[in-house]
Amino acid sequence: MxxxxxxxxxxxxxxxxxxxxxxxxxxxxxxxxxxxxxxxxxxxxxxxxFSSKENLYMAITYRAFQALIDTFYESVEATKDQSGLEGLVGLMKSFIAFSEKNFLYSEAMLDFISFVRSTSNGVLDEKITDAMKVSSYYERVRDIQNIPISIFLKEIERGRKDGSILNKQKPELIYLYAWANVLGFVKLNATSGKKTSILKVEITDWRNYIIRHTRKMLTDPDA
Amino acid sequence: MxxxxxxxxxxxxxxxxxxxxxxxxxxxxxxxxxxxxxxxxxxxxxxxxFSSKENLYMAITYRAFQALIDTFYESVEATKDQSGLEGLVGLMKSFIAFSEKNFLYSEAMLDFISFVRSTSNGVLDEKITDAMKVSSYYERVRDIQNIPISIFLKEIERGRKDGSILNKQKPELIYLYAWANVLGFVKLNATSGKKTSILKVEITDWRNYIIRHTRKMLTDPDA
Amino acid sequence: MxxxxxxxxxxxxxxxxxxxxxxxxxxxxxxxxxxxxxxxxxxxxxxxxFSSKENLYMAITYRAFQALIDTFYESVEATKDQSGLEGLVGLMKSFIAFSEKNFLYSEAMLDFISFVRSTSNGVLDEKITDAMKVSSYYERVRDIQNIPISIFLKEIERGRKDGSILNKQKPELIYLYAWANVLGFVKLNATSGKKTSILKVEITDWRNYIIRHTRKMLTDPDA
Amino acid sequence: MxxxxxxxxxxxxxxxxxxxxxxxxxxxxxxxxxxxxxxxxxxxxxxxxFSSKENLYMAITYRAFQALIDTFYESVEATKDQSGLEGLVGLMKSFIAFSEKNFLYSEAMLDFISFVRSTSNGVLDEKITDAMKVSSYYERVRDIQNIPISIFLKEIERGRKDGSILNKQKPELIYLYAWANVLGFVKLNATSGKKTSILKVEITDWRNYIIRHTRKMLTDPDA
DNA sequence: GATGAATGAGATTTCATTCAT
DNA sequence: AATGAATGAAATCTCATTCAT
The missing domain is CATH 1.10.10.60 (Homeodomain-like)
Structure with a gap:
């Protein structure tokens, strides 16, 4: 040991x-x-x-998912006495903060999703596939990749039960919408470098707007 | 000739x-x-x-912006008899359709934005900078990169004047929010290839949801 | 015609x-x-x-020899009423002026000599040799390359006959010595660019020194 | 170590x-x-x-200067008990022998001088300049390039003091004259390969003649 | 005669990966 | 365990030369 x-x-x-x-x-x-x-x-x-550069990246990807899971659990823990809505809004805030802080993690997770989806289609070239397959981290990531999603979904469930979330859409759809928002925000943000504004918009304002909007979406029975 | x-x-x-x-x-x-x-x-x-591989990519980037501009103008033309709100929703639909159809274009435009930002920060390494600078397409792209934005902003203006858009946020913020949504949606879809669903969600449903949501956002005076 | x-x-x-x-x-x-x-x-x-780049260069080489020959004949003509010594000194001055003015010619003639000598040894690689051989100018240059030498040697002969040249060395040796001097002077000069001095020495002084020295060499029976 | x-x-x-x-x-x-x-x-x-082909050549150039310096020092050492004149003639002989033996070195040193001059004029194209600048050998060569000259000049000084050198010209002029002679001699010989004669002149005779002439020049108060 | 688009061999250089020590 | 020298495939790019028009 x-x-x-x-x-x-x-x-x-x-x-x-x-x-x-x-x-x-x-x-x-x-x-x-x-x-x-x-x-x-x-x-x-x-x-x-590490057997390859890819494998090293996969290790980072594993860390990324781990860190996101930790972040999510912490958020859930911190809001467990509040409504499910607040829990979900908390997750959203955590997600944004996490992605802004760890752009590399954000990219790595996205790459992994892309990778898995592309290989299941047999699209990607074999060399990379092989490099990935021998990665000891590959399996590990496969095992945990869905945990963030399930945490998210659980909070939606909770919010519906306690009546704080009125949105009737499929939970997975809500997750996708939220994730896409975070991803787009972070991507566009990344291009702005050290600047605190983009297109004359303060990034803080933008961030707040996303949160506000998420809340609106969740509490709207017709959304 | x-x-x-x-x-x-x-x-x-x-x-x-x-x-x-x-x-x-x-x-x-x-x-x-x-x-x-x-x-x-x-x-x-x-x-x-083409003087370099980068230059060739820049030519594609130019096409991407041109194509987006064309798409936007067509959309504006098609909805000119309707309200500004419908015009904007039309732009949003066009934007999504465009990005889904042309993932490479979507990436190229994003890369260009990154590139410009990073060079204005002096971050990028000189070799690429030089290759880009001699690109005849580089200047062309610089000239047109903001046209899609201004088209978008003009429709918001129109919608406000005709009373169809009630959202009071900064137009640029709305644009960023919309763009981020499209970007995230496209990124997550990117490698799905022929698949019509993700996380058990039909992509069509997701797409529609984004549109529906955009409409909601635009007509909500408190959004 | x-x-x-x-x-x-x-x-x-x-x-x-x-x-x-x-x-x-x-x-x-x-x-x-x-x-x-x-x-x-x-x-x-x-x-x-021109069949090749080499051939084009060979055409320049031909011009170089022609121009040197012209220069030599003019010099001889100009000094025909003076002693052979003055004739030779005149050639020397012309040679230097010619080489300074036409560095490319100077190089081309040198390259040709190198080329001929190397091929007669079978040293040079065949590709270049072939390119040269098909050159229509190649033969022309071969035909005239020795004319400058013979002009030079004739003046030495004349100077010896009229008693103005007392140096007893082989005429060819004197030629080689003179040529080497000019060549070295021009080569080192070429590196100085537009500057009028090198190593704190005025180039004019250096040039004059070569002439003075040549005269000394020619009039010294023990040189 | x-x-x-x-x-x-x-x-x-x-x-x-x-x-x-x-x-x-x-x-x-x-x-x-x-x-x-x-x-x-x-x-x-x-x-x-070696970071580039240029850099490798620069390493050779460094060797060239080092080797010339070694040769010069050895010559100085070997003639230290003789007059300054003999010291200088010795340097001359060494110089010729060195250049004949190492034509590549001779060229490399000349190229370096050209390079330095042209860059100080801002003439040379940037690519080469950059390649050269990153060369670790570049600085080394810059540091030692003038040593051969100073050794030469010192011997002239010595010869003047002990009365063996009567020539009153600027020492630098003498150096240039000598160098040009060696350079021209070597250039014309360059590709002769195994040949022992040129223009019917035995190369040995020519070489000896240069030496004899140098000696004459140095001992002539009017030269 | 003239053009300039097209060729393609070949040059320099990069870098993930291997392997002897 | 650790090193870092060595590899070699592959990438970008150059340019003398050819050839259809």
């Missing part, structure tokens, strides 16, 4: 470094050498822990 | 081919050779027409 | 252009396109007149 | 190979692949040690 722990420590240190440089330069523009030198080890060492 | 036309024809044929293979394989995974063989010419010929 | 003249005119215009751009950018850095656009014609047209 | 030495060994082995093939085929005609296969390694390995 000592060995295992040590190994984990190193593995995590590498993932930390990878997150940093991938965030700064993007996945495609980052060389394994960059990741290695960020943490002061050699390229070869990375390959001892 | 004959010469000019001929040149344009070829140029367009190359862009056609590039769109096809970029769409299928992605920009990074596509070699210039792939584009060339798609259309049955040699690599060198492409470089005769 | 009308045709022939017309052809010659065009040919010469192309060589003029080539001289200009080769001088400015160097042979290797110059594209056929550069030569063509310099004179406002198409690349294809150049190939109608 | 073991690592450093090992790296240096390989680096030098690559430079050795590059010298060989550049000498045989010329810089422009040589592919990195040629250099690699000469030493039985892969292209990539060369790029691991």
């Amino acid at each position: 000592a060995t295992s722990t040590k190994r984990n420590l190193k593995e995590n240190a590498i993932i930390d470094a990878a997150e940093k440089v991938f965030s700064e330069q993007g996945f495609a523009n980052t060389k394994m050498e960059d990741v290695a030198s960020e943490i002061g080890i050699s390229k070869g060492t990375i390959y001892f822990y | 004959a010469t000019s036309t001929k040149r344009n024809l070829k140029e367009n044929a190359i862009i056609d081919a590039a769109e096809k293979v970029f769409s299928e394989q992605g920009f990074a995974n596509t070699k210039m050779e792939d584009v060339a063989s798609e259309i049955g010419i040699s690599k060198g010929t492409i470089y005769f027409y | 009308a045709t022939s003249t017309k052809r010659n005119l065009k040919e010469n215009a192309i060589i003029d252009a080539a001289e200009k751009v080769f001088s400015e950018q160097g042979f290797a850095n110059t594209k056929m396109e550069d030569v063509a656009s310099e004179i406002g014609i198409s690349k294809g047209t150049i190939y109608f007149y | 073991a690592t450093s030495t090992k790296r240096n060994l390989k680096e030098n082995a690559i430079i050795d190979a590059a010298e060989k093939v550049f000498s045989e085929q010329g810089f422009a005609n040589t592919k990195m692949e040629d250099v690699a296969s000469e030493i039985g390694i892969s292209k990539g390995t060369i790029y691991f040690y």
